[in-house]
Amino acid sequence: MSPPVGRKVGRPRAQERPASGLEPREEVLAAAAELFTTHGYTATSTRAVAERAGLRQASLYHYFDGKQAILAALLEGTVRPSLEVARELVACSGAAAEARLWALCHSDVKLLCRGPHNLGALYLLPEVQTEHFAVFHQVRAELKAAYGELLVGTERGAALGPQERALRTDLLLGLTESVILIRRADPARDPAALAVATADAALRIAGVPERSLAPLRREGQQLLAAQR
Incomplete structure (x- = not known):
């Protein structure tokens, strides 16, 4: 069945977050920045980052191959x-x-x-x-x-x-x-x-x-x- 007109087709979100205007990759970075600096890098899982970004964990790996890659992107930024x-x-x-x-x-x-x-x-x-x-x-x-x-x-x-x-x-x-x-x-x-x-x-x-x-x-x- 075709999706209703006007609905965006893409990777499903694990939960809805308030509209931020960010692309999914940037959502992941924003979520990781918050969690790494408040809860700690070691204590933060990719699942936690994905959930905070409103994505399924599998979708996160579409943008980054793991937690180290997310941290590297944040540091380079x-x-x-x-x-x-x-x-x-x-x-x-x-x-x-x-x-x-x-x-x-x-x-x-x-x-x-x-x-x-x-x-x-x-x-x-x-x-x-x-x-x-x-x-x-x-x-x-x-x-x-x-x-x-x-x-x-x-x-x-x-x-x-x-x-x-x-x-x-x-x-x-x-x-x-x-x-x-x-x-x-x-x-x-x-x-x-x-x-x-x-x-x-x-x-x-x-x-x-x-x-x-x-x-x-x-x-x-x-x-x-x-x-x-």
Whole structure:
């Protein structure tokens, strides 16, 4: 028998959820983000994720081959957009490297604070160190390299030796990702204020004097505004 006119044909849902406008794959990611960050990754089954997404468990495997693949997609989603911003800022040679570094840090913090769930906390899972998450680590390494490239372009960074440059690059990425722990301790912290404070601190790591922060901050904000 043909389905009634107007009814969508597709994989059946295990239960109805309020209309979110999300595609089924995105529903799975949203459900997993909630469950992994509230109940824990180990304690969450694919069945629980499927039920929360309103799908049958068999339908979930149409989009992901398991729980690790879901986690990998969530983690990659926390770094890929920042890498795209980083590439644009590195290529924007007409602006001061310090302002571009400020803009990258600010954008990265806003991404890590985006959404209701603190996905960055999943970085700390021991499972993330396995080969199943090689793509996430590769993308994160490329993002770190962009931080380092912008650091080298700054007035003080150009004079740093290789070891000091590597250390400060580690500090820059570590500073940005420290908002994960801040957000976990204080979920109500204003992301906008946190992004500005973190980006200012990044320039201090790069050796920018306090008197130069305000104009570089303004230039960084203009760079971000131009990207929207």
